Amino acid sequence: xxxxxxxxxxxxxxxxxxxxxxxxxxxxxxxxxxxxxxxxxxxxxxxxxxxxxxxxxxxxxxxxxxxxxxxxxxxxxxxxxxxxxxxxxxxxxxxxxxxxxxxxxxxxxxxxxxxx
Amino acid sequence: xxxxxxxxxxxxxxxxxxxxxxxxxxxxxxxxxxxxxxxxxxxxxxxxxxxxxxxxxxxxxxxxxxxxxxxxxxxxxxxxxxxxxxxxxxxxxxxxxxxxxxxxxxxxxxxxxxxx
Numbered sequence: 001x002x003x004x005x006x007x008x009x010x011x012x013x014x015x016x017x018x019x020x021x022x023x024x025x026x027x028x029x030x031x032x033x034x035x036x037x038x039x040x041x042x043x044x045x046x047x048x049x050x051x052x053x054x055x056x057x058x059x060x061x062x063x064x065x066x067x068x069x070x071x072x073x074x075x076x077x078x079x080x081x082x083x084x085x086x087x088x089x090x091x092x093x094x095x096x097x098x099x100x101x102x103x104x105x106x107x108x109x110x111x112x113x114x115x116x
Numbered sequence: 117x118x119x120x121x122x123x124x125x126x127x128x129x130x131x132x133x134x135x136x137x138x139x140x141x142x143x144x145x146x147x148x149x150x151x152x153x154x155x156x157x158x159x160x161x162x163x164x165x166x167x168x169x170x171x172x173x174x175x176x177x178x179x180x181x182x183x184x185x186x187x188x189x190x191x192x193x194x195x196x197x198x199x200x201x202x203x204x205x206x207x208x209x210x211x212x213x214x215x216x217x218x219x220x221x222x223x224x225x226x227x228x229x230x231x232x
Contacts, residue, residue: 004158037223043204045159045223091158102210103149103172104221106158 002027002094006107013082014115020067021077021110023092031097034068035104036077040088048090051075053097079112087114120209120224128230129197137192137227139207147171147212148190149221150182153204165190166212194229202231 003026013019025034036048051059051068058066063083067076079086092107121140129135141148147166151159161174165184179195188209194201205228208221 042225043228044225045206045208047220047222050220093158102147102221103161103164103174104151104159104208105161108156108158 002029002032002096002105004092004094004105004107006092006110008110009108010111010113012113012115013079015082015084017082018078018080019082019112021079021090021092021112023075023077023107025073025075025092025094027073027094029096033095033097034066034075035093035095036064036066036075037091037093037106038086038088039091039109045091049077082114084114084116087112120207120222122205122207122224122227124227125225126228126230128232131197131199131231133197134193134195135197135229137194137205137207137229139190139192139209139224141188141190141207141209142222145209145211145222146188147210148184148188149208149210150190150192151206151208152176153206153226154200155203159206162192197231199231202229204228 005024032053034051038046038048049061049064063080065078089109091109093104123138149164150162153159162176163173164171168184181193184190204226206226207224210221
């Protein structure tokens with residue numbers, strides 16, 4: 001079974017600074033997707049960024065980028081130029097690529113606070 | 117394009133009662149997945165429906181059941197409610213089951229269920 005671990009329950013960053021959220025996962029699969037989702041107080045889960053395991057290049061989306069280390073099974077999220085609107089719960093998630101097993105396996109989340 | 121919607125927003129039930137939660141999938145999506153998110157935890161996969169058939173189930177007892185309708189909307193039914201069923205229930209829709217990156221899951225805002 002796949003597992004996703006987020007070891008940082010809470011993180012804090014000052015506005016305009018950079019913060020990195022950590023995630024490790026365990027799987028025997030070679031082809032899969034990794035995701036970072038943001039869940040603000042409104043509760044709606046919003047996709048931040050996606051990484052395909054077969055791609056060596058790290059994904060980037062504007063101020064958000066990942067450091068994907070496949071051999072180490074590590075997938076961290078870097079948020080640059082942090083904004084007040086970035087404050088939320090962040091969840092790392094895993095999904096197999098093959099077949100019909102398209103369920104997401106989530107970590108326990110990291111609460112990000114952004115201070116002035 | 118209409119996003120994923122869920123109803124009701126909040127619900128309070130008594131232990132032993134039954135509850136039905138509803139989800140309308142995003143336009144063009146034929147797959148619906150349900151997740152349970154307990155307080156302070158990441159979402160846990162309950163089950164998935166594809167073209168009106170259950171297609172994969174997580175570690176949840178049979179009193180959790182579902183339906184998908186011809187318009188791809190879905191219901192989650194929980195019988196004999198227990199206190200531990202108190203959680204946020206999230207619905208996510210996608211265009212299909214294949215592992216391609218285009219088959220992203222888009223989440224609704226969730227239903228907060230409280231069992232007393």
